Amino acid sequence: MISILLVEDHPAFASVLVRLLRKSGDLEVTEVARTAEIALQKLPEQEFNLALVDVFLPKMSGISLVALIHDRYPDLPCMMLSGHILDYYVQRALKAGARGYVLKDHGDEIIEGIQHVLKGETYLSKELRHA
């Protein structure tokens, strides 16, 4: 089983994504954190294989969280989730250490992205590949 930390402040999207990933087989969201600060508290408590991080988070941003995870847990890959194509934030996220950036409304790409990132590759939603 692949253990995933989901950092997402919208409960409705979080629950849809949890179900979607579960249906896909061995992907299990074992923790949902509604803020970056909660995610930082949860990280030492269990071993995750991947962090899925929303770019738009209250208080500390998703990009700052990814930079901190990249620094403190360099072996934990992070993939960003975003509702919009915003090249600036894609570039900033990759610079912060994110291994992927996918659009929230493309469920198939979220799963495909997770699989690529777990293999050590970098993955961008198709619509972002010119960025």
Place this chain on the structure above:
Amino acid sequence: MPEQAIHGLTNARRDSMSTSSILLVEDHAAFANALLHILNRNGNLNVVAVAETAEQALEQLPELEVDLVLVDVSLPKMSGISLVAALHEKYPDLPCVMLSGHLSAQYARRALDAGARGYLLKDNPMGILTGIQHIVKGEIYVSEELGEV
């Protein structure tokens, strides 16, 4: 920013009383585009013009009716902080907000000392939205990631 885009923005939602009109001073096109998208999809914020330099902003301002100026800290020639200081003197009732890539309390302090009503981190899109909502109500707001300044 193409001229027709600015023209289109200038005419957008101007009639709404509750909308805050914003001048964005930013030379980095990718960030300006991202911010336009984030702010203009929010119901009560409307970026009516974008200036790429401090000098352009000073030239455009007398012709614009804006409620707020968002200023990038790093601008070519005249710096963002100098622009904020100049605007604070010339238009004391017009709130200016610093946008910055630097998570630095020292930068934030300098911006506030120059007269900025806020210091917002570019990497935090939700923080920018939250900050602007506080600042248009007359409050001073610094990105939460900076803690106490």
